[in-house]
Amino acid sequence: MEREETKNKINEPFTEYGRYTYADYLTWQLDEMVELIKGKVFRSAAAAPRRIHQEISGKVFNKLFNFLEKHPCKVYEAPFDVRLPVKSKKNEDIDTVVQPDICVSCDTSKLDDLGCIGAPDLIVEILSPGSNKKELKNKYEVYEESGVVEYWIIHPNEQTVLIYTLSEGKYLPSRLFTSGDVIESKIIPGFSLDLEYVFKELDCF
Known part of the structure; x- marks a missing residue:
């Protein structure tokens, strides 16, 4: 009963109500996007992403989409649920559901009508004011x-990109890339992204 009464309350996170x-x-029927991270509920920092966030997202998504058009890998843009199961794929056992800004999955068996169940191969997150702790730590x-x-x-x-690559179960960071650099993906052979294109003509506020 107590849980029913709190379903429409949006706190960040609502740790007091458990997992x-x-x-x-x-x-849940909420007016804003929320994510579950290890059973705790997090909400977006704002009702809608900033304009600059959307411009960058559109540019990166467009490049990936065009490159992967005839490729087995699939790219998706938020809102798109990514469920990260630990014990099982049952809905009642999954306690992490995120909505990455952009994700690429090369294993189509992980894709269903609800989104992606299991880890995508590539995730891109674009920082927004107030989101840095969630993105950088959680x-x-x-x-x-x-x-x-x-x-x-x-x-x-800051017009920068940092890439973490999984090696033996741990992330290894790249150097900090910035405008003028061209970055490449190790899991999508042949794909590169010119950061001058990504960051040009952006007015960040």
Whole structure:
């Protein structure tokens, strides 16, 4: 009864109400995007992403989509649920559901009508004001533990990209890339991204 009364309350996170699962998540009707990270509920920092966030997301997604058009890997843009199971794939056992800005999965068996169940091969997160702790700590941990091979973090204001690559179960960081650099993906052979294209003509506020 207590849980029913709190389902429409959005706190970040609502630790006092215990652990939530994907089964709970499917019952919520909320006006803003939320994510589950190890049973705790996190909400977006704002009702909608900033304009610069969306411009960068569109550019990166467009490049990936065009490159993968005739490729077995599939690319998706938020909102898109990625469930990261630990014990089993049952809804009541999954306690991590995230919505990466962009994700690529090369294993189509992980894709279903609800999104992706299991770790995508590549995840791109674009930082927004207030989201840095969630992206840099909480998501870093679950992506590493779940086996996301590449994790890109794009900082719009600083115009930088940091790439974490999974090696023997641990993330190894790249150097910090910035405008003028061309970055490549190890899991998508042949794909490269010119950061001058990504960051040009952006007015960051």
